[in-house]
Amino acid sequence: MPEKLEEIVRAAIAAAQEAGDLPPFEVGDLGLERPADPANGDWSSTVALRSAKLARRAPRQIAGAIVAHLPADPALERVEVAGPGFVNFYLAAASANEVFRTVREQGADYARSAMGAGTRLQVEFVSANPVGPLHIGHGRWAALGDSLCRVMEHAGYEVEREYYINDHGSQMDVFGHSVSMRYRQLLDVQAERGCDVEAAREVLLADRAAFVADEDDLRPETHPLTDAFNEALGGNAYGGDYIVDIAARFVREDGARWADAPEDERMVEFRERGYRWMLDSIRETCHAARCDFDVWFSERSLYEKGPDGTSAVDRALAKLDELGHLYRDEAGALWFRSTTFGDDKDRVLIKTNGEYTYFASDVAYHYNKFQRVDHVIDIWGADHHGYIKRVASVCEALGYPTQFEVLLGQLVNLLRDGAPVRMSKRKGTMVTFDELLEEVGADATRYTLISKSSNQMIDFDIEQAKRQDNTNPVYYVQYAHARICSILRRGAGVALEEAEALGMDEVAERAVGETYDLGLLTDPAEAALARKLSELPGLVEGCARDRAPFRLTHYAEELAAEFHSFYAACQVLPGAGRPLDEGLSRARLAACDACRRVLALTLGLVGVSAPQSM
Numbered sequence: 001m002p003e004k005l006e007e008i009v010r011a012a013i014a015a016a017q018e019a020g021d022l023p024p025f026e027v028g029d030l031g032l033e034r035p036a037d038p039a040n041g042d043w044s045s046t047v048a049l050r051s052a053k054l055a056r057r058a059p060r061q062i063a064g065a066i067v068a069h070l071p072a073d074p075a076l077e078r079v080e081v082a083g084p085g086f087v088n089f090y091l092a093a094a095s096a097n098e099v100f101r102t103v104r105e106q107g108a109d110y111a112r113s114a115m116g117a118g119t120r121l122q123v124e125f126v127s128a129n130p131v132g133p134l135h136i137g138h139g140r141w142a143a144l145g146d147s148l149c150r151v152m153e154h155a156g157y158e159v160e161r162e163y164y165i166n167d168h169g170s171q172m173d174v175f176g177h178s179v180s181m182r183y184r185q186l187l188d189v190q191a192e193r194g195c196d197v198e199a200a201r202e203v204l205l206a207d208r209a210a211f212v213a214d215e216d217d218l219r220p221e222t223h224p225l226t227d228a229f230n231e232a233l234g235g236n237a238y239g240g241d242y243i244v245d246i247a248a249r250f251v252r253e254d255g256a257r258w259a260d261a262p263e264d265e266r267m268v269e270f271r272e273r274g275y276r277w278m279l280d281s282i283r284e285t286c287h288a289a290r291c292d293f294d295v296w297f298s299e300r301s302l303y304e305k306g307p308d309g310t311s312a313v314d315r316a317l318a319k320l321d322e323l324g325h326l327y328r329d330e331a332g333a334l335w336f337r338s339t340t341f342g343d344d345k346d347r348v349l350i351k352t353n354g355e356y357t358y359f360a361s362d363v364a365y366h367y368n369k370f371q372r373v374d375h376v377i378d379i380w381g382a383d384h385h386g387y388i389k390r391v392a393s394v395c396e397a398l399g400y401p402t403q404f405e406v407l408l409g410q411l412v413n414l415l416r417d418g419a420p421v422r423m424s425k426r427k428g429t430m431v432t433f434d435e436l437l438e439e440v441g442a443d444a445t446r447y448t449l450i451s452k453s454s455n456q457m458i459d460f461d462i463e464q465a466k467r468q469d470n471t472n473p474v475y476y477v478q479y480a481h482a483r484i485c486s487i488l489r490r491g492a493g494v495a496l497e498e499a500e501a502l503g504m505d506e507v508a509e510r511a512v513g514e515t516y517d518l519g520l521l522t523d524p525a526e527a528a529l530a531r532k533l534s535e536l537p538g539l540v541e542g543c544a545r546d547r548a549p550f551r552l553t554h555y556a557e558e559l560a561a562e563f564h565s566f567y568a569a570c571q572v573l574p575g576a577g578r579p580l581d582e583g584l585s586r587a588r589l590a591a592c593d594a595c596r597r598v599l600a601l602t603l604g605l606v607g608v609s610a611p612q613s614m
Helices: 002-019 059-068 098-109 136-154 170-193 197-213 224-232 241-254 263-288 299-303 312-322 358-369 382-397 433-440 442-449 462-466 473-492 496-502 504-512 524-534 536-545 551-569 582-605
Strands: 043-045 076-082 086-091 120-124 158-165 295-298 326-328 334-336 347-350 375-381 404-409 412-416 458-461
Touching (some): 098 582, 136 404, 136 442, 136 536, 158 299, 295 299, 312 326, 312 358, 433 462, 442 462, 458 462, 473 496, 524 536, 536 551
Parallel strands (some): 120 158, 120 375, 158 295
16 A cells, blocks of 8 residues: 555646646655554655645645646545645545455565665574573574564575574683583592492582582582582582483493593593584474574684685685784784774784684684675673674774674563572573573563564563463454454354364455455454554564564564454354354455464564464
8 A cells, every 4th residue: 555655646746736736746655654543544655745845835725736737537435635744644444454354365475675675684593602591591593683684584585594502712612611520520420429320420429409509608528529510620610400411311322431631531421422412402492482593604714714724714804914904013913993983992803822812713704704795783681782892893803883783682581470580690590591482482472572672671470471361462362353253263164173273374365255345344353453464574674674574573463452352343254143244254254364364473573382272
């Protein structure tokens, strides 16, 4: 409809100019939009206000001339000039209701856009160090990143999902030493108690649980093994239960093979194998959250020498040097002139001892990205805010001044029935993303984590997310979808099992029939439902443009509410003592089916399922 309205408005302006009712002027954006209040029409144009200076006429005079020259069209019930010069369009019922038919014909392709056509977009998100399980903060980035990718794909972008594996740096050695120490402790416990590895593992876990419970460290005798672990590693260790689990796996697979090996040799073995196991676990967690990546990019690969003897880091720094953006100080350190691009200070790339800084990896990594895609979106935690300018500066220096952006995500407060869930980084205690998915489910977890703007903190109440009633937003929306499926099954005369075999699209075809008259739908509740469905195309483009997939959850809840209002006001199926015209019933079933499809599409765009029954 916006395209049709644009066509007739431009035709009206041309006719008014030809008749001399308007002077010649170039017509720009017509400013077509949906009024917030339906009383102001189905669509409104601000073209008269936008053209006042060019036409040297009052906006209301321009608007009046446009309306006077509008070609007759059965899609329009009436057109009015309002306020300072708005042109408000009121659609005929049959025309407004055509959205029901459009949705049914287009199905999952409804609201697709060519907005991003031809643009290769990469979204990099989660990217947690592969030295521990994902936590709820990572879960938020997974939900946000994947939902954004789905929205951008629907808006026409060619999207690549990427996970950056931080597998180069001191944290990897800390991980290896942590596993090594726990491995040695497991062997010691086995030897002292004459038990198997499973029993030894329980001893270490019980000791760690006592350490966690002893918040003020008043009873060290209850956790000597964990104290020894921390003391041996100088507190520079990963202390979670998962480290004990990884060490136990080494004992099961290798026995005491590494007991007498030099610490560095044992650490490297445990680091490399443990890292692979941890990365496999992260992949599985992401998959369980319906978040699968196209590329898993290893930071280590940036330092691997190619046939020409250079690495990706070497090549990126050489490019910056060629462009005149590097210099060495008196001590021999290599610097990037980031102040040239507005950063508060220049940034070190190679220290005086020849060691690369983490920023050197960032430089090479983002240079690599732009060899593959046109535009990059990185999703980072809010604590990385200070890194944005330096990375943006290097992207600008490399010739990509507008093709890099960062979305910052705020933290998640985990609650249970309103009470904070206590977690401690020092104690190594947290609720893993896996545990949350298992307890709450992927649907409620993803929906909750995507329900607010990324720059807002989220209070995630586990018990609220598990509730099976209308106080739980995801349940409310899914129930609306399931309710429509039930209506369509009854309309088609098929049982649930048969419907599952046929698929709901076929069930809907049987219920609605081949022909139906949407002009019969004249109730205000039907008009409100049609209006809400027609908002999705513009909403998808807005979500893509503003990187704001959270708006889809609000829309889904509004659409579910409109459907419930429609169903309360409009009888859909004949019943005992409640006859209904067959044509009207078919038209209303078509409206139900269109609503079902849009609910499923909207939920799908945020990675949530649309159940047929609940």
